Amino acid sequence: xxxxxxxxxxxxxxxxxxxxxxxxxxxxxxxxxxxxxxxxxxxxxxxxxxxxxxxxxxxxxxxxxxxxxxxxxxxxxxxxxxxxxxxxxxxxxxxxxxxxxxxxxxxxxxxxxxxxxxxxxxxxxxxxxxxxxxxxxxxxxxxxxxxxxxxxxxxxxxxxxxxxxxxxxxxxxxxxxxxxxxxxxxxxxxxxxxxxxxxxxxxxxxxxxxxxxxxxxxxxxxxxxxxxxxxxxxxxxxxxxxxxxxxxxxxxxxxxxxxxxxxxxxxxxxxxxxxxxxxxxxxxxxxxxxxxxxxxxxxxxxxxxxxxxxxx
Amino acid sequence: xxxxxxxxxxxxxxxxxxxxxxxxxxxxxxxxxxxxxxxxxxxxxxxxxxxxxxxxxxxxxxxxxxxxxxxxxxxxxxxxxxxxxxxxxxxxxxxxxxxxxxxxxxxxxxxxxxxxxxxxxxxxxxxxxxxxxxxxxxxxxxxxxxxxxxxxxxxxxxxxxxxxxxxxxxxxxxxxxxxxxxxxxxxxxxxxxxxxxxxxxxxxxxxxxxxxxxxxxxxxxxxxxxxxxxxxxxxxxxxxxxxxxxxxxxxxxxxxxxxxxxxxxxxxxxxxxxxxxxxxxxxxxxxxxxxxxxxxxxxxxxxxxxxxxxxxxxxxxxxxxxxxxxxxxxxxxxxxxxxxxxxxxxxxxxxxx
Numbered sequence: 191x192x193x194x195x196x197x198x199x200x201x202x203x204x205x206x207x208x209x210x211x212x213x214x215x216x217x218x219x220x221x222x223x224x225x226x227x228x229x230x231x232x233x234x235x236x237x238x239x240x241x242x243x244x245x246x247x248x249x250x251x252x253x254x255x256x257x258x259x260x261x262x263x264x265x266x267x268x269x270x271x272x273x274x275x276x277x278x279x280x281x282x283x284x285x286x287x288x289x290x291x292x293x294x295x296x297x298x299x300x301x302x303x304x305x306x307x308x309x310x311x312x313x314x315x316x317x318x319x320x321x322x323x324x325x326x327x328x329x330x331x332x333x334x335x336x337x338x339x340x341x342x343x344x345x346x347x348x349x350x351x352x353x354x355x356x357x358x359x360x361x362x363x364x365x366x367x368x369x370x371x372x373x374x375x376x377x378x379x380x381x382x383x384x385x386x387x388x389x390x391x392x393x394x395x396x397x398x399x400x401x402x403x404x405x406x407x408x409x410x411x412x413x414x415x416x417x418x419x420x421x422x423x424x425x426x427x428x429x430x431x432x433x434x435x436x437x438x439x440x441x442x443x444x445x446x447x448x449x450x451x452x453x454x455x456x457x458x459x460x461x462x463x464x465x466x467x468x469x470x471x472x473x474x475x476x477x478x479x480x481x482x483x484x485x486x487x488x489x490x491x492x493x494x495x496x497x498x499x500x501x502x
Numbered sequence: 503x504x505x506x507x508x509x510x511x512x513x514x515x516x517x518x519x520x521x522x523x524x525x526x527x528x529x530x531x532x533x534x535x536x537x538x539x540x541x542x543x544x545x546x547x548x549x550x551x552x553x554x555x556x557x558x559x560x561x562x563x564x565x566x567x568x569x570x571x572x573x574x575x576x577x578x579x580x581x582x583x584x585x586x587x588x589x590x591x592x593x594x595x596x597x598x599x600x601x602x603x604x605x606x607x608x609x610x611x612x613x614x615x616x617x618x619x620x621x622x623x624x625x626x627x628x629x630x631x632x633x634x635x636x637x638x639x640x641x642x643x644x645x646x647x648x649x650x651x652x653x654x655x656x657x658x659x660x661x662x663x664x665x666x667x668x669x670x671x672x673x674x675x676x677x678x679x680x681x682x683x684x685x686x687x688x689x690x691x692x693x694x695x696x697x698x699x700x701x702x703x704x705x706x707x708x709x710x711x712x713x714x715x716x717x718x719x720x721x722x723x724x725x726x727x728x729x730x731x732x733x734x735x736x737x738x739x740x741x742x743x744x745x746x747x748x749x750x751x752x753x754x755x756x757x758x759x760x761x762x763x764x765x766x767x768x769x770x771x772x773x774x775x776x777x778x779x780x781x782x783x784x785x786x787x788x789x790x791x792x793x794x795x796x797x798x799x800x801x802x803x804x805x806x807x808x809x810x811x812x813x814x815x816x817x818x819x820x821x822x823x824x825x826x827x828x829x830x831x832x833x834x835x836x837x838x839x840x841x842x843x844x845x846x847x848x849x850x851x852x853x854x855x
Contacts (some may be wrong), residue, residue, distance in 0.1 A: 233651065277839070280503055281846050286586050286651060287793055291838045294786065298831030299534075305826035306538045379504065418655045425649070466667035473656045473663075480653060484646040499504060 195447070204446055206333040210404060212442035213334075214239070216341040217396035218420035219427065219434040220348055221267075224389030227352065227429055228382045229365035229492040233289025234274050235393045236417030237296030238267050242394030244300040247401035247408045248307070250317045260337070260398050267394020268387045270296055275383035282496030293417075301410055314407040335403040337395070342435075344392070349431040361385050365490035368497040378497050393417070415473065422476040426483050429490060437479070445472050505850040512848075519848040520794075523840035530840075531833050540823040548822050553815025561700035567803075567810035568771065569594070569781065571709040572764035573788025574795065574802040575716055580636075580757035581789075582720070582797050583733045585643070585750055587636055589654030590761040591785025592661035596635045597628035597762025598769045598776045599665055599684070602673060605770075606685040617690030624691060625766055632762020633755040635661065640754030644747045658785070666778055675775060684776040693771040703771035710803065712760065717799040729753055761785060790838045796845065809834055 198204050218235060225232040232238075246263030250256055270292060277288040308315060320335035331339065352358035360381050363371040368378045396416075401408050423441065427433035448468040532542045553563050573590045580587035587593075605624035606612055613620060635657065642648040668674075669682040693703040720726040731739040732749045740746045764784065769776055791809055795801030816830030 277842065280852075281505060281843060281850075283842050283846060287789075287842065288839070290588065290786075290789060291793075291835060291842065294790065294831065294835035295839060298828055298835050302534060302826050302828035302832055305828055306534075309824070309826075415656065415659045418652060422652045422656065425652075464667045464670060466663040466670070470660050470663045473659045477653050477656050480648050481642060481646065484642070484648045487647070 198447070198450060202329055202333075204450070205330045207446040207449065208439060208442035209330060209334055209338055210442075211445045212438040213338045213341045214396040214399045214404070214416055215420055215423060215438035215441055216345065216435055217337075217392050217399065218417060219423045219438055220341075220344055220431060221389040221392030221396065222420050222424045223427070223429055223431060223434055224348070224361070224392065225271075225386045226424060226493055227365045227490055228361050228385035229368065229490055229495065229497075230275070230278055230382055230386050231285040231289060231494050232271070232274055232292075232386060232389060232393075233286060233421065234270060234292030234296065234390065235289075235420055236413060236415070237293030237300075238270050238390050238393040239397030239400075239413045239417050241266050241270060241296040241300045242397030243401045243412060244304060244397075244408050246394070246398030247317060248303075250402060251315060256320055256402055259402050260395055263394040263398030263402075264391040265394070267397075268391040270394075271387040271390025272383065274390065275386040278496070279379050279382045279386070282498065285494050304408060304410075314409060316406040317402070319401075319406040320403040335399075337399045337403050340395075341399075345431050345435045352431070362490075365492050368492050368495075372497075372499065378499075382497075393420075396420075419472065419476050422480050425487050426479040428483070428486065428488055441472065441475065444475050448472065503852065503854055505846070506853050508849060508851050515848045516845075519844035520841060523837060523844040526840045526844075527833055527837040530836050531829060534829060534832060535825055538825045538829075540825045545819055545823050545825055548819040549812070549815035551815070552818030553811030553813075557697075558700065559811075559814065559818075561697055561702040562814045563807060563811040564706055565701045565703070565772075565810075566814055567806045568703075568705045568709050569764045569768045569784045570787055570791055570806035570810055571713060571803055572760050572767065573784050574791035574806050575709075575713060575788075575799060576632075576757045576760035576764070577789045577792035578795065578797050578799055578802055579716065579729070579753055579760065581733075581792055583729045583750060583753040584736070585640060585753050585757070586651045587639075587654055587754070587757050587761075588651055588789065589636060589639065589657050589785070590757075590764070590788050591781060591783065592654070592658035593632035593635050593758045593761035594765040594768070594781055594785050595661050595665050595776075596631040597765030598780060599668060599673070599765075600627040600631035600762065601625070601766035601769050602684045602687065602776050603627065605687045605691045606673070606775075607688055608673075608685055612688045617688070620688070621691055624687075624770070625763065628762045628766030629759035630762070632760070632765070633758035635762075636754045636758030637751065640750055644750045662778070665776065669776065669778065673776070682778055686775045687770060691770060692774050693767070701772065705767040705771040708763070708767055712763070713799045713803050720799065725749075725752065761788070764788075787834065790834055793838055794841055 222232060222235060242263035245266040246259040249262040250259040274288060274292050277283045278285045320337060322333050323336060324332055326332040360376050364378050364381045371378050400412050423437040426437045448471045452465050452468040535542050535545045552559055576590045601624050604627040605620055639650040639653040642653060643650040669684055673684045675683050675685050693705050696702045696704055696706060728744050728749045731744060732746055736746050768780060787809060791802055791805040794805040812833050813830045816827055820827045
C-alpha cells in the first residue's frame, strides 16, 4: 500500500492528472484572491464558472476559435463580476447574499440557455477541445493544454501585479484600509469593482477550462462545488498567489490519489470502501484545510465591509 | 456613483418596493421566454394558471411550499443572527435519512413501538440530525473564526454523498429494483392527506405552526431578542453581557433542526422513503425565500407559497409551450436580486457624483 503510493507519486501519469485537476482551481482561486484582496467576497464563483463553461463552449460550438471561447468566457465572468460589484460596492448589499444570488442567477440562466439552444438531445453535443502541448519538451506539461500553462503563468504575474505595481498596492490598500486609500486619492469603489470584474473573468476562464480542455461538452452539474473549494483554498493560501498555487496542487494530489484508489477496486488497507467515500475526501479535505489554517488566517481587514465616503 | 441615505423613508416607497421588484423580474424573464419562441402573455397565463388557477394547482403549490417554508425558516433564524447557514440542503437530507433510520422498515421489521411513540422519536431524530450537522460549522465559527459559509456549503456535498452511500448500503430498499432509494417508513408514520385525492398533507400544518412559533420567539422572548441583538451588532451584544457564543450555538441548533424537520416531513408526507433527488435544491431556495420575506417568519410563509407557485406553474407551463423549466429558477433568482436592490433603493437614493 505505502510502496504503491510512493511509486504512484513518482509516476508521470499521476502528475499529469494532478495538474489537470488543479488547473481550474488555480484559475478560480486566483479569481477569488483578486476579489477578496480588494475587500469583496465573491460567492458568485460557482455560478460564474457554470456560465463561463457554457458561454465558452457555445462560442466554440458555433464555430468560434478555442481562444475566442476563452475570451467570451472571461467576458461573461467580467460582466457577472460587474453586476456583483454594482450590488455589493455601489449599493453595499450583503456580499454573502448577493454572491449566492449571483450563483443561482448565473447557473439558472446558463441552464436555461442550454436547454433553449438544445431542446432535445440524448447525448450532449461536443466540440474539438484544446489539444495537449505535445511539442513542449517538458515531461508533465507536454500532456497539458495551453490553459494550464496560462494558469501557471498567471500565478507570478498576479503576484507581481499585487506586490510590485501601484495598481496592486491600490487593490491591497482598498481591501485593508479603504479610508487610508481614499486619503491617497484612490477611488475605492472603482478599484473594488475593477478587481471583482477581473477576478470574475478568471473564474469564467476556470469554468471554460472544464468544457474546452478537461471535457468537450457542457453538463449541468459539471462545476460540482469546485467554486466553493476555491473559496476555501484562498483562506488556506492566506491570500497569496504562490500559496494558492500550492494549495490547488495539493488538492490535485489528494483528488488524483482518491481517483486512483477508487479505480483500483476501492479497498483501503484491505477494507472495502464505497466509492462515495472517496468522492467525499476532497470536500472533507477542504474543510480540514480551513480549520488548520483558521488561527493563522490573515483576512484582508476590510473584507465584507462596505465602504461609504465620509461614513465611519 | 454612490448611495446616500434618504432623509425620509416614505412608507409608500417601502410598500411599493416588492411590487417593483416582482414587475422587474417578470419583465426580465419575459425576454427569456420570448427568446425560447413562446408567446409571452400565454406563457405567463399558463404559469399562473398552473400554480394558482385551480384547486388542484393550489394543492400542488402548497405541497411544494411545505419544505420551502421550513428551509425558509431555517435560513431566517440563522441569517437573523448573522450565522450564514447555506447548508440547509445537507441538513434536510440528514433529517430525511435520520427519519428513515428511526421509522423505516429494516429487513422487513422496524422498531416495535406504537406509532404514537415512534412518530415523535422519528421527528426528534430528524431535528437532531439537522441540528448537529450545523453545530460543527457554528462552533468552528465561534471558536476558531472559520467562515461558516464555506464549511456549510462543502458539507452539503459530503452529506449528499453520504446519503448516496447509505442508499447503496445499509439503508437500501432491496425491493427497489436497483434504484437508489431507501427502505420505506413503517405504516402509521406517514402524514395524513389534508385534501383527499391530492398530495397535500398535514405537514403544511406543522410548517405553519412552526412559523408562528418562530415569530413568537422573535417577538416575545429573551432568546429572540438576543438573536436579533447578536445579528445587529455582535460586539455591542457581547458588551451588553449577552453570551454571544451560546446564542450562536442555540441559533445553529434551531436552524439545523428546522431544516432537518423539512427532510423528515417531506419523507413522511410524500414518498415515504429517501431518494437522491427528493430535494431539487429546497435548501438553497429557502435562503431566497428568507430574503424575499425580509427575514420575517410569517413573511416566509407568503414567500414560500409564491415561489412554490412559480415552480409548480413553470412545470406545467413548460410542458404546454415548450419553455425549459429552468425558467422557474431564473424567475426565483432574479426576484431575489431585484428584491435586494428594491429594498435598498427604498431607503437610499442613488447619486451620480
